Amino acid sequence: MKLNSLRGMQDILPEEIHIWHYIEKNARELFEIYNFREIRTPLLEQAELFLRSIGEDTDIVEKEMYVFNDKKGRKVALRPEGTASVVRAYIQNSLFNNPSPQKFYYMGPMFRYERPQKGRFRQFHQIGVESFGISTPTVEAELILMLKQFFERLNIKDLNYEINSLGCKKCRPSYRDNLFIYLNEKVANLCNDCQRRFTRNPLRVLDCKAPNCKNTLKDTPFIIDFLCDDCRMHFLSFQKELELMKIKYVVNPKIVRGLDYYTRTVFEITTTMLGAQNAVAAGGRYDDLVESFGGPKTPAAGFAIGMERVVELCKEITEIEPKRPFVYVAFAGQGMEGEAKKLVNMLRKNGFITETAYENLSLKNQLKRADKLKVEWVIIVGEEEFKKSMYKWKRMKEGTQGEARIEEILKILREGN
Ligand code: ATP
Ligand code: MG
Secondary structure, three states: OOOOOOOOOOOOOHHHHHHHHHHHHHHHHHHHHOOOEEOOOOOEEEHHHHHHHHOOOOHHHHHHOOEEEOOOOOEEEEOOOOHHHHHHHHHHOOHHHOOOOEEEEEEEEEEOOOOOEOOEOOEEEEEEEEEEOOOOOHHHHHHHHHHHHHHHHOOOOOEEEEEEEOOOOOOHHHHHHHHHHHHHHHHHHOOHHHHHHHHHOHHHHHHOOOHHHHHHOOOOOOHHHHOOHHHHHHHHHHHHHHHHOOOOOEEOOOOOOOOOOOEEEEEEEEEOOOOOOOEEEEEEEOOOHHHHOOOOOOOEEEEEEEHHHHHHHHHHHOOOOOOOOOEEEEEEOOOHHHHHHHHHHHHHHOOOOEEEOOOOOOHHHHHHHHHHOOOOEEEEEEHHHHHOOOEEEEEOOOOEEEEEOHHHHHHHHHHHO
């Protein structure tokens, strides 16, 4: 029987891992400059955490979650996103006792049982941040600025910043009622899911991806026309902040996001370079979530970046060189294998990526291997030279060679590294 990975779950091979490292390194460096610190939460949580935060009528909870019973019959789920877990950790560890703002970032796999396609997997990776404790829109503006700098670092251009406001507990109900009246007339043309969602949670209908529903819902009322004064002020000052920072954005009143916990600001960053799966990052404010899980009232906001899509973009625009061994140590002659091993250790201690033959190969075959590995340098530990405390070196690209003492070899390697 041939054993393959599960559908929608892919291996990330060493030949592309350097791109992942490059993106992760940039995220870590930049987010830490903004005073976000890493938090690592479990991949498996009580299913209820996600049901209650993301919302029961959302795509994620309705059909995309990996839920199962553990050996004691407890209902657990593989995390489909990061925010709920960070909120849980924030409350469980009483992190609200620390001074505000509390700022966290995370990176790792998420799981959603979706139809796999380009840019959409069942195990995918996100880098996300969450900022707790501050209610002013300067927080969302900072999140957007940080995202912009992140994509600038990676040289990813031509992104669209789309924003919207979803209002709050005070004003959303009146929008909801209005939307309900509007949808009531169209309900016969909606998909089965939407017909059910429409009575339970009409906003969810706006997030439906079915082409027919999208078409039917072209002229829905817009939530921004229903915002209360506080929410409208919040949205306006958010936009003012973006303008001050010279960030180009568009207000897209159709963004409702696929999760129920958002309040006020929501945003999506999209690209035209990836076809249908065009969102590379998304986020927003969730001022009620901490409290709804039993924590103190804590305003908060965050975003998540889709790693696989960013990796795709990086592959298209930049040549990032994979890591290769730099030096190959070969040996020939009596007792030289042991001397070669010592040299390998010494080179590795000095930080050079070093490879060698692990078996007794002829010098010719060792050199063939070195060639296949595309190393820059070969150092040969040969009997005659060793007696004079010398080593033979070869520069592979130029085809030059010579003999030198170890101090001198280290010096040229350092210069050429
Ligand atoms: P989409 O509209 O593409 O389904 P979403 O609204 O479900 O996205 P979020 O929950 O906001 O996505 O997740 C943030 C980001 O994570 C997305 O913008 C996207 O880049 C990435 N993402 C989400 N689901 C997947 C997936 N199944 N495979 C790969 N990346 C994903
Ligand atoms: Mg989705």
